[in-house]
Amino acid sequence: MVRTALLAASLGAGLSLSGCATPDGDFYMGGPDNFGEANRMTMAAQVIDPDPVYDTPLPEGHAEHAGQAVERYREDKVKQPDRTRTSKSLTGSGSGSGGN
Template sequence: MNIDRRIFAAVTAVILLSACSTDGQKSIASASFGEANRQTMMAQVIDPDPQYAEAAPKGSGEQAAAAVERYRKGAVKKPDRIRTSNVGAGGSSSGSN
């Protein structure tokens, strides 16, 4: 009985391990698997060696100091409202000709 279990375990292990073997070539379906994820990751990578025309961006210390002072006093300038869509503004078609 003990030998039968060992044979069964050995045969099962061989079958399971044979499923792991590959011929070293990717199939067409798996060649591009994960490509969208890799492209999204690469789009988020910052250029490690950026090249700028100027040494440093221009800034104004006076404007920055005034902005900090307005923030401390609670008198921050509100940005202009910009609409990004025209929902319900018309221009849609009914889909029929």
């Protein structure tokens, strides 16, 4: 009884470990050359292209308009945007328990 249980456990462990191997015999992680790959990819994603190429030209900016906006902000006279509604207001009631 103990022998069959030991045989079944070792067979299960062998099958589960073989699932980590690739067809060429290497394990899934690929060895020491794959260690830290996620960290390297994250660092590479944070690098800024020093000479970017855009499909469309950048829009022109007006320094005078930006300066006027800053002055209005400093004097607390900011232009209020137009009020727009994006959806209908739905009314309803809900109940829930607030107990912890």
